[in-house]
Amino acid sequence: MGKLSGKKVFITGAEQGIGKATAKELIEAGCDVYLHYFSGEEGPKELVELANKLGQRAEYGYADLTKEEETQQCVNAAAEFLGGIDILINNVGGIIARKWLGEIDKQFWQTVIDVNMTTMLNVTQNALPYLKQAKDGASIINLASLAGRSGGHAGSLVYSMTKGAVLTWTRSLAAELGEHGIRVNAVAPGLILGTRFHNQHTTKESADETIRSIPLGRAGSSEDVARVIKFLASEYDGFVSGATIDINGGVYRM
Template sequence: MGNLAGKKVFISAADQGIGRATAERLIQAGCDIYIHYHSAEDGPKELIALAHSLGQKAASGKADLILPAEAERCVLAGAEFLGGIDILINNAGGIVARKWLGEIDGQFWRTVIDINMTTMLNVTQSALPFLKAASEGASIINLASLAGRSGGHSGSLVYSTTKGAVLTWTRSLAAELGEHGIRVNAVAPGLILGTNFHNRHTTKASAEETIKSIPLGRAGTPEDVARVITFLAAEYDGFVSGATIDINGGIYRM
């Protein structure tokens, strides 16, 4: 695994949950970091303070990544602050609401696709010149979901569809960018408690029922996912590309 000290990271939606835990772990590994957020600024401020306490560079920027111009502005600000981008973490995403097939209208369909896929397109396109210029190779990590593997629970049809698309996006992008020394991988978390996603959209009863089926006998934490992302980030000069690592306690096995 490569040394992350001094590596330049752009991470989206790192104000809470998996994104925040990942940013914190990468800072502790020695990375300089630019933290995108959509609304809540408290998390990024605390992460910046942590980085500064360790003598590292960190800054944050607010943007609606669905809008191409805002995504480009945010990424360019990050690249200018960091002096480039070695590692891109596409963490933005969400279910918005649980809706069954008969309840899905065009606006909801487009919104969920935009949040989970258009953001990834806009950020990755904007970051591409800087990733290509990374002197020791670069690493992209995309946040997928167990729902993209298994289809998810009822009411997550559109979300699960987009997360399945992220898996294909990852494989296709790995083939396309390999010649530039850019590795592209994904993680597919299962039940990860302590995130806004599950706080809003998963009931206590549903979580407890799922945990009964998890071979390791517990739900995951944001830190469980952050450890795997950090490994993939450090593979900027490695041979892992086009892969998806499942983080679900053994409930789904391939």
């Protein structure tokens, strides 16, 4: 496993949940980090304070990553602050709302695609020149979901579709970028409580029912996911590429 100390990380959606926990994990591992946020500065401010206490560098910036120009400005600001990008974590995404097939209109369809896929395209395209320049190789980690594996619960049709696409995006990108020394992998979390996603879109009754089906007998935490992302981030000089690691307590086994 590669050493993370001094590595330059750009992570999207770092204001709460998995993004914030991952940024904390990487800061504590010795990385310098640029934190993208879309809704709320409180989390990024805490992370910058943590980095400062540890004698490291961290900064944050706002962008609507569905917009190409704002994305370009944010990625360039990150690369300028960090002096390059070694590790990219595409964490932004969301279900937006639960809608069944008969309720899906074209605007909702496009919004979910934009939030989960267009953001990833915009960020990765703009970060690519910097990742190619990483002297020891680079690492990209994409956030997929158990829903992309299993199809998700009823009402998550469009979200599940996009997360399935992230799995294919990851495999295809690994083939395309390997010649540049860039590894591309994904994580597919299952039920991760304490995140905005589940706070807004999962009832306690639904969570309890899901937990009963999980072999480990509990829901996951953001920290469970962050530790796996940390491993994949460290593989900037490794041989793991095109893989998806499932983080679901054994409910989905492949």
